[in-house]
Amino acid sequence: MVSLNQLIAVCLLYVVGLFAVAFAAERAAVKGRGDWLLRSPLVYTLSLSIYCTGWTFYGAVGYAARSGLEYVTIYLGPSLVMIGWWWLLRRLVRIGRSHRVTSVADLISSRYGKSNLLAILVTVMAVIGVTPYIALQLQSVTLSLSIFAAPPNLTGGAGDPINTAQAAFWVAVGLGLFTVLFGTRNLNVNERHHGVVIAIAVEAIVKLLALIAVGIFVVWGLAGGVTEAMAQIDRSDIGTWQVDGGRWATLTLLAAAALICLPRMFQVLVVENDDERHLQIASWAFPLYLMMMSLFVVPIAVVGLDLLPEGSNPDLFVLSLPLSQGQNNLAMLAFLGGFSSATSMVIVATLALSTMVSNHIVMPIWLAFGQGTVQQSGDVRHVVILSRRLSILFIIALGYFYYRASGGSGALAAIGTISFGGVAQFLPVLLGGVFWRGATRTGAVFGLCIGFSVWVFTMLLPSFGPDGALSAQTFEQGLWGLAWLRPEAMFGVSGLDPTVHAVVWSLSLNTLAFIFGSLVSFPSPVERLQGAQFVNIFDHSSPTRGWTASEAGTEDLMIMAQRILGPVEAQAFFRAQAQLQEKAEGLPEPTPRFVQALERELAASVGAATAHAMVAQLVGGTSVSVRDLLAVADESAQMLEYSSQLEIKSRELSDTAEKLRSANDKLTQLSHQKDSFLSQISHELRTPMTSIRSFSEILRDAEALSPEEKTRYASIIHSETIRLTRLLDDLLGLSVLENGAVTLNRQKGALRGVLDLAVTTAQAANTRTIKIIRNPADEDVMLETDLDRLAQVFINLITNAQKYCVSDTPELGINVMLQGDQVAIDFIDNGSGIEVASRALIFEKFARVPGQGGEGAGLGLAICREIITRLQGNITYLPDAQGTGFRVTLPAVPRSGASDNIDAAASA
Amino acid sequence: MTTNRPGSPLFLARRSYRFRRLMDAVRLLPVLALAFWLVPLLWPVPDQASDPAVTTSHALRYIFGVWLGMIVLGVFLWRRTARQIARENQS
Numbered sequence: 001m002v003s004l005n006q007l008i009a010v011c012l013l014y015v016v017g018l019f020a021v022a023f024a025a026e027r028a029a030v031k032g033r034g035d036w037l038l039r040s041p042l043v044y045t046l047s048l049s050i051y052c053t054g055w056t057f058y059g060a061v062g063y064a065a066r067s068g069l070e071y072v073t074i075y076l077g078p079s080l081v082m083i084g085w086w087w088l089l090r091r092l093v094r095i096g097r098s099h100r101v102t103s104v105a106d107l108i109s110s111r112y113g114k115s116n117l118l119a120i121l122v123t124v125m126a127v128i129g130v131t132p133y134i135a136l137q138l139q140s141v142t143l144s145l146s147i148f149a150a151p152p153n154l155t156g157g158a159g160d161p162i163n164t165a166q167a168a169f170w171v172a173v174g175l176g177l178f179t180v181l182f183g184t185r186n187l188n189v190n191e192r193h194h195g196v197v198i199a200i201a202v203e204a205i206v207k208l209l210a211l212i213a214v215g216i217f218v219v220w221g222l223a224g225g226v227t228e229a230m231a232q233i234d235r236s237d238i239g240t241w242q243v244d245g246g247r248w249a250t251l252t253l254l255a256a257a258a259l260i261c262l263p264r265m266f267q268v269l270v271v272e273n274d275d276e277r278h279l280q281i282a283s284w285a286f287p288l289y290l291m292m293m294s295l296f297v298v299p300i301a302v303v304g305l306d307l308l309p310e311g312s313n314p315d316l317f318v319l320s321l322p323l324s325q326g327q328n329n330l331a332m333l334a335f336l337g338g339f340s341s342a343t344s345m346v347i348v349a350t351l352a353l354s355t356m357v358s359n360h361i362v363m364p365i366w367l368a369f370g371q372g373t374v375q376q377s378g379d380v381r382h383v384v385i386l387s388r389r390l391s392i393l394f395i396i397a398l399g400y401f402y403y404r405a406s407g408g409s410g411a412l413a414a415i416g417t418i419s420f421g422g423v424a425q426f427l428p429v430l431l432g433g434v435f436w437r438g439a440t441r442t443g444a445v446f447g448l449c450i451g452f453s454v455w456v457f458t459m460l461l462p463s464f465g466p467d468g469a470l471s472a473q474t475f476e477q478g479l480w481g482l483a484w485l486r487p488e489a490m491f492g493v494s495g496l497d498p499t500v501h502a503v504v505w506s507l508s509l510n511t512l513a514f515i516f517g518s519l520v521s522f523p524s525p526v527e528r529l530q531g532a533q534f535v536n537i538f539d540h541s542s543p544t545r546g547w548t549a550s551e552a553g554t555e556d557l558m559i560m561a562q563r564i565l566g567p568v569e570a571q572a573f574f575r576a577q578a579q580l581q582e583k584a585e586g587l588p589e590p591t592p593r594f595v596q597a598l599e600r601e602l603a604a605s606v607g608a609a610t611a612h613a614m615v616a617q618l619v620g621g622t623s624v625s626v627r628d629l630l631a632v633a634d635e636s637a638q639m640l641e642y643s644s645q646l647e648i649k650s651r652e653l654s655d656t657a658e659k660l661r662s663a664n665d666k667l668t669q670l671s672h673q674k675d676s677f678l679s680q681i682s683h684e685l686r687t688p689m690t691s692i693r694s695f696s697e698i699l700r701d702a703e704a705l706s707p708e709e710k711t712r713y714a715s716i717i718h719s720e721t722i723r724l725t726r727l728l729d730d731l732l733g734l735s736v737l738e739n740g741a742v743t744l745n746r747q748k749g750a751l752r753g754v755l756d757l758a759v760t761t762a763q764a765a766n767t768r769t770i771k772i773i774r775n776p777a778d779e780d781v782m783l784e785t786d787l788d789r790l791a792q793v794f795i796n797l798i799t800n801a802q803k804y805c806v807s808d809t810p811e812l813g814i815n816v817m818l819q820g821d822q823v824a825i826d827f828i829d830n831g832s833g834i835e836v837a838s839r840a841l842i843f844e845k846f847a848r849v850p851g852q853g854g855e856g857a858g859l860g861l862a863i864c865r866e867i868i869t870r871l872q873g874n875i876t877y878l879p880d881a882q883g884t885g886f887r888v889t890l891p892a893v894p895r896s897g898a899s900d901n902i903d904a905a906a907s908a
Numbered sequence: 909m910t911t912n913r914p915g916s917p918l919f920l921a922r923r924s925y926r927f928r929r930l931m932d933a934v935r936l937l938p939v940l941a942l943a944f945w946l947v948p949l950l951w952p953v954p955d956q957a958s959d960p961a962v963t964t965s966h967a968l969r970y971i972f973g974v975w976l977g978m979i980v981l982g983v984f985l986w987r988r989t990a991r992q993i994a995r996e997n998q999s
Contacts, residue, residue: 069967076945076971083978084938086931230965240961245949252945277994284982291975298968 007148007335014336015174021202022182022195029194038194039274041281047197047268048286049204050349051078051259052293053133054140054342055416057207060294062315064301068238073248074416075294077255079287085279088260089269091434093279094537096270100604103356104266104426110603111433111534112441113527114612119360121445122426125452126263126356127395128460129422130349134399135406136415137342138168140315144338147316147323148331165404172400175346179396180389183351196347197272203340208292210337214318215296217330218303222321229299236302246500254417254503257424263352264345271352346396354391362387367614381566384605406464414463421459421503425451428511432518437535441527443518451510454490458502462487554587557598560614564605573601677845680858684727688720695720730859734845737866744786744870748893751816751823752779754787758794759814762802770802770810770829778816781823782893785871790890793864793875797827797886800860805831805883823892826878828885839877930989937981944974 028034037043056074063071081089092107101107105126109119142164182195223229233239259265273279304317312320318338322330366383428447432439457479479485488498490505523531554574561570577597578588588594595615602611695713699705705713736742759772783790801812807830815826834842845862861875868875868888878885948971954961 068964069971072971076975079975079978080938080941080945083941083982086934087938230968233968234963234965236964239964240954241948241951241964241967242953243948244953248948249946276997277990280986280990280993284979284986287975287982288979291972291979295972298964 004145004149007145007332010332011336011339014339015178018199018202019178019181022178022199025198026182026195038198041275041278041285043197043201044268044273044275044278045282045285045289046201046204047272048265048282049208049289049293050200050264050268050344051262052204052207052290052341053345053416054137054338055133056293057211057338057341058140058144058315058318059416060297061301061304061317062313064238064297065305065314065317068240068242069298070243070247070251071297072294073251074255075290077252077257078259079290080252081256081259082283082286085283088431088434089279089283090276091537092260092270093273093276095434095534096273097276098537099533100600102271102359102604103352104261104263104430105356105360106603107266107270108426108429108433108444109360111530112439112444113524113530115441115527116360116364118441118444118448119356120364121448123353123356123360125425125448126423127353127398128456129419129425130263130353131395131398131402132406132415133419134346134349134396135403136419137346138171138399138403141171141339141342142167143313143316144319144335147319148335168400168403171343172396175343175350176393176396178343179347179350179354179392183347183354183392184385184388193272193351196351197268200268200344200348203344204289207337207340208289210333210340211293211296211318213330214322214334215300217325217327218296218300218321222303222307222325223299229302232306233298233302236305238298238302238305244497244500247497250497250500250503251417254420254424257427258420261423261426261430262349262420263356263423264349267348267352267355346399350392350395353395354388357391357395358384358388362391381564381605384564417499418459418463421455421499421506422452424503425455425506425510428507428514432514433531433534435535436518437528437531438518439514439531440518440521440523442521443514443516446517447510447514450513451506454506454509455502457485458487458490458505459499462498554590557590557595557615558587561598561602564602564614573598673844680845681731685724688724688727692717692720692724727859730863734859734863734866737863737870740870742870745788746784747787748782748784749787750779751781751783751825752776754783754791755779755794755814755825758791758798761791762795762798765799768802768810770798770805770812772798773811773813775815781816781818783823783890784893785873785890789867790871793867793888794825794827796860796864797888801827801829801831801884805829807831807883818892819889821892822889825888825890826881826885827888828878828881829883831883833881833884834877836879839879842877843875927989927992930985931993933981934985934989937978937985941974941978944978945971 025034025038029038060071060074063074095101095107099107099110101110105119105122108122109115112118145167146164178199179196182199183193219226219229223232259269300317300321301314304312304314304321308317308320308324318334319331322328322334363384366387425448428451429439429444432447433444479487486494488494488496488501490501493501496504558570558574561573564570565573574587577594578586581588581591581594583589599611599615602614605611695717699710699713699717755774759774763769763772798812801810805812810829810831812827812829815828817824817826843861843865845859865875868890871890873888873890875886875888878887948967951962951967952960
């Protein structure tokens with residue numbers, strides 16, 4: 001027989017071992033080692049096993065002994081949810097990760113516009129719902145201790161009767177200590193609690209091994225094999241299928257809801273998840289775990305009913321069976337299994353609840369009072385950690401006092417079901433929030449309040465028994481004597497199983513109120529935005545909501561962030577953000593994106609609603625931009641984006657087509673030009689050639705020619721060859737210019753000198769006179785260019801005016817204007833101008849204005865344009881001038897030091 | 909070998925088609941499990957000892973058999989789809 005002291009020694013040893021494992025895991029995580037284990041899917045799956053609590057470990061056998069196979073629904077529901085991971089859990093995990101969700105209350109509050117009211121509501125409901133559950137764990141541990149103290153098969157009671165209250169107290173203290181020590185090491189809830197998770201994984205293995213060991217002992221050691229065990233099962237009181245269909249379906253639903261809604265399950269399933277891939281592995285591994293946990297429950301129950309004396313507590317068969325057979329070590333292992341189940345549940349449940357209480361109740365109150373003005377300096381982290389630690393102790397104390405108050409009575413399974421019913425009230429709001437964009441805050445508040453009230457009235461209060469919390473009269477005649485308000489026959493629907501009755505009424509009224517409230521209310525912009533982001537989590541994972549951050553100084557934000565994140569972390573975060581904004585040093589700009597990221601970071605520590613409120617204190621308020629609203633109207637946003645993209649594309653296309661068309665026109669034109677160039681050049685070469693040939697034939701063949709005639713003919717030939725040479729020179733020059741092979745002889749000089757030279761040369765070369773009007777004062781402009789080439793252009797322009805000006809008293813005005821750093825020189829005569837149709841062509845080669853005389857080849861202006869282009873200038877026809885006008889624009893040299901160069905230019 | 913010939917995209921198309929059907933299976937697996945586990949609703953609940961009844965050993969075999977089947981299917985689907993799901997999540 002194991003003595004109680006021995007048992008306690010082993011138990012303490014086990015606890016010390018757990019502390020050591022947790023401590024080692026924390027150390028390894030800090031040093032960055034052991035990720036293969038700490039972040040493995042195995043540990044993730046095992047951490048989910050906190051679903052299997054002391055209730056499961058001991059209570060399932062008791063449940064089976066009382067009602068046959070019904071106990072299995074408690075495992076089937078979660079298995080279904082896990083197998084259907086693709087539908088819901090995947091979404092929840094993604095939302096949890098991208099919105100840095102810290103708890104189920106945080107998720108609901110965040111979805112419905114970061115409403116703190118909802119967060120408080122859910123937190124209070126969760127605390128009320130889970131406290132009996134924590135009490136239940138304390139009860140299961142003390143119950144199992146007491147059986148060692150007073151073994152069932154030893155009459156006379158050799159062991160001392162155990163002081164259950166004291167035992168429960170010390171268990172509660174130990175659990176509180178462990179949770180405070182390993183659950184509040186880091187403030188950021190999204191960072192994993194490696195110590196806790198590893199300890200839970202170890203406990204998961206211990207409880208599974210313990211139950212399987214007892215199962216194997218029972219089936220092969222006591223029953224004599226599988227076949228015999230099956231036969232014995234069929235012979236027993238629970239040998240036939242006796243499960244009520246309604247209870248089967250309802251309890252499966254309830255257990256499925258609990259897996260999602262229980263704060264501790266949400267904690268391990270969503271918050272502690274750090275790799276989405278693990279979810280799919282858990283989708284089969286966790287059902288496997290559950291299956292193994294429930295495999296031996298029925299055989300243990302049946303053999304226990306058979307072997308143990310009448311009146312033994314079936315909730316403790318797992319322990320009393322091995323004990324009655326003298327298997328002390330097995331009993332010890334079973335005890336450790338039960339102890340593990342109870343402790344791991346309490347640790348995580350407290351952790352999850354304390355986060356909720358601290359983030360959603362304590363912090364908002366602290367913020368609301370003077371202490372909480374966020375502009376103050378000083379570390380606020382200790383406040384958050386302290387509030388979390390106090391919350392942990394508070395919740396464990398609550399569980400302990402509930403245990404004392406309830407007197408540790410009642411079957412384990414019944415208390416567990418009540419707790420499930422309470423948290424299941426979150427289900428409609430949670431599902432609606434994730435799948436229905438129309439769900440609103442008002443609807444959620446309605447649904448939660450009504451569902452919770454109905455649960456309290458039909459499930460929680462009746463559980464204290466007739467004349468417990470509710471008077472027997474209320475059971476008989478309904479609340480306030482209203483017959484339709486009887487806790488076990490609401491609206492006159494009687495004859496139902498109480499659990500089915502309570503679950504069906506609470507969940508259906510909850511859902512109805514939620515949907516009705518959502519349909520009639522109107523959500524705020526932030527709410528709609530969050531709704532769109534939650535529902536379409538896989539479409540736009542990145543948040544779009546912005547702050548009007550201009551008012552917020554980055555310094556203020558920095559001070560606040562330092563207080564919550566700690567100086568080192570906050571500075572690292574701000575530096576990273578500054579780098580994202582491509583700022584080499586200093587603080588980042590308070591852009592909406594940055595403030596958004598900061599809020600997320602804070603949310604991971606203090607929850608979305610509190611972080612939102614803190615940032616709002618500094619920043620003033622959220623702005624919902626037009627773009628954000630378009631994101632809310634998701635479909636229209638996509639369509640708008642698509643159509644604007646189409647518009648851009650089509651504009652680009654038409655632009656390209658336009659360019660192509662003009663390029664094509666240009667090419668066609670060039671081709672025509674080339675043809676006409678060839679024909680022109682042949683024509684131009686041919687004309688002087690013809691006259692040279694004819695006159696040289698005359699000189700050769702004619703006998704009688706006077707010396708005067710000979711001289712005349714020879715000089716015609718001479719002048720024709722000169723014209724030919726000039727033509728060829730021009731062509732050569734143009735070709736050189738066009739190929740860009742010309743070398744410019746850049747020098748500084750005054751414009752006046754160049755004009756003087758050009759005017760003199762042009763007048764000397766031409767017989768026809770033209771009056772040239774100049775304004776020498778304006779011409780005092782310095783140029784740095786190839787002055788000889790420029791003179792050539794001016795000569796050409798002046799010569800053209802001399803040749804083609806049709807006026808009786810031809811005049812040419814040369815005006816110089818300074819336009820910024822450009823100098824414009826206009827050559828305007830008093831002729832008739834050039835017809836519109838010809839203007840586009842005058843700068844082309846061989847282009848001659850029709851109807852004009854003259855012997856030019858039509859290369860002059862083409863050459864001018866080439867030269868001026870080379871000189872970085874521009875030559876244009878002036879369409880608005882009185883007669884024919886050309887404007888030459890050139891870059892001017894600043895006036896300073898101009899006088900030094902005038903002489904140099906003059907001499908050049 | 910032959911499927912890698914140029915001009916035969918059949919292999920790739922077939923693979924992505926297969927993947928999509930496997931994802932359909934992933935989605936439908938919980939429906940199947942639910943359907944199987946709701947079958948006990950149809951079993952008779954005897955009021956008297958003489959009424960026809962389903963023995964507990966039979967019920968145990970059925971429920972745990974379905975359970976094991978779902979787990980095996982889950983493992984199979986995980987083996988076949990996990991890599992592709994992770995790839996699509998990254999892109």
